[in-house]
Amino acid sequence: MQQRNYHNQNKRMQNSLHEWRRAASQMLLLALVAGTPMLACARDKLVLSSGVLTPYTTPDRQGFLDQMLPAIFRQFGEDAELMVYPTATERGMLNANEGVDDGLAMRIAGLEQQYPNLIRVPEPIVVNDFVALSTQHQFATHDWSALKPYSVAYIIGWKVFERHVPKVGEMTLVRDAEQLFLLLENGRADVALYERWQGLTQARSMGIKARVMEPPLLRTEMYIYLHKKHAALVPKVAQALIELKRNGSYQRIFDRTLRQLSK
Numbered sequence: 001m002q003q004r005n006y007h008n009q010n011k012r013m014q015n016s017l018h019e020w021r022r023a024a025s026q027m028l029l030l031a032l033v034a035g036t037p038m039l040a041c042a043r044d045k046l047v048l049s050s051g052v053l054t055p056y057t058t059p060d061r062q063g064f065l066d067q068m069l070p071a072i073f074r075q076f077g078e079d080a081e082l083m084v085y086p087t088a089t090e091r092g093m094l095n096a097n098e099g100v101d102d103g104l105a106m107r108i109a110g111l112e113q114q115y116p117n118l119i120r121v122p123e124p125i126v127v128n129d130f131v132a133l134s135t136q137h138q139f140a141t142h143d144w145s146a147l148k149p150y151s152v153a154y155i156i157g158w159k160v161f162e163r164h165v166p167k168v169g170e171m172t173l174v175r176d177a178e179q180l181f182l183l184l185e186n187g188r189a190d191v192a193l194y195e196r197w198q199g200l201t202q203a204r205s206m207g208i209k210a211r212v213m214e215p216p217l218l219r220t221e222m223y224i225y226l227h228k229k230h231a232a233l234v235p236k237v238a239q240a241l242i243e244l245k246r247n248g249s250y251q252r253i254f255d256r257t258l259r260q261l262s263k
Contacts, residue, residue: 046073046080048224049092050105055201055257057084064197064257065105068125071249072224075240078233096227103226111225119231121224123238126254129196129216130160133203135184137191141213150190153183160218161193177202184210193217200261212262 050057050065057063065082073080082105085092095101097115104111104118106125112118132141132152139146144164151170154161155177165171172189174180177198183189185208192199196212203210224241226234244250 044079046078046102046230047083048080048103048105048226049083049085049096049101051085051092052106052198053084053086054205055197055261056106057082062257064126064253067253067257068244068250069105071244071253072125072237072240075243076233076236096225099227099229101227102230103224105224106222107225108220109223115225117228118225119228119234121226121234121237121241123223123241124221125224125241126222128220128222130193130218130220131196131199131216132191132193132213133184133199133210134191134213135208135210136187138211139213141215141217144217146213147191151188152191152193153180153189154193155180158193160220164218165193178206181206181208181210184208197258197261204261 048069052065055063056065058066061067061082069080069082080102083092083101092101093104093107093111093115096104097117099117109120112120132147134150137150141147144166147168148166149169151172152165152168153172153174154165156173156175169190172183174183177194180192180194181202184192184203185206191213192210194202196216199210200212224237226237241250
């Protein structure tokens with residue numbers, strides 16, 4: 001009798017387990033068909049993209065944007081992270097405009113004219129300095145004409161230099177930052193044109209003592225953009241940035257990620 005009861009109890013347990021497994025499978029199938037709400041929670045974070053690398057973004061997530069972006073959104077209870085498209089800048093902007101990503105982390109003003117689904121946060125996240133760097137020369141760069149006597153190099157595709165550099169002694173266009181600073185190191189260019197902090201980072205990584213000419217040839221405010229589905233967040237992001245600048249948090253992040261490069 002005891003053996004039969006045990007057998008019946010064991011059978012009931014197996015039936016219950018079978019029913020539980022079937023119910024779980026049905027729930028998972030329904031979730032997938034209905035748009036995967038169980039998996040969607042993994043995308044609760046807002047995702048903004050950028051195309052810049054060190055020192056704005058770093059592999060260990062300690063760059064300026066890596067730290068600043070989450071700090072901004074935490075101010076009003078949102079969670080945000082950075083997606084980097086280092087070799088596909090246009091893809092990042094298209095993804096943001098189409099709503100695949102939630103926005104852009106650091107772009108020039110005016111993108112909303114080309115990408116109508118994007119809304120620019122009016123408070124700049126950072127100001128980029130476009131500068132001349134040299135290992136052999138030191139001169140003031142009050143305007144672009146200061147470059148005329150020198151052999152100059154910059155990276156192909158940088159529109160800011162294409163638009164402004166005058167006719168110079170010799171012009172060389174290169175593929176990337178490493179080639180740019182090798183020209184300086186080898187004396188094949190007097191001046192390299194680049195963004196200040198990325199230039200100093202690249203020179204340091206290659207062991208090249210390059211000086212930044214002052215003042216900057218051009219200063220450009222850079223902005224956060226959000227997809228229009230997040231229009232309600234735009235004033236919150238602007239106010240959060242203003243508050244971080246007011247309370248000193250912005251300056252602390254700036255100093256430990258960017259300013260320290262000029263020491």
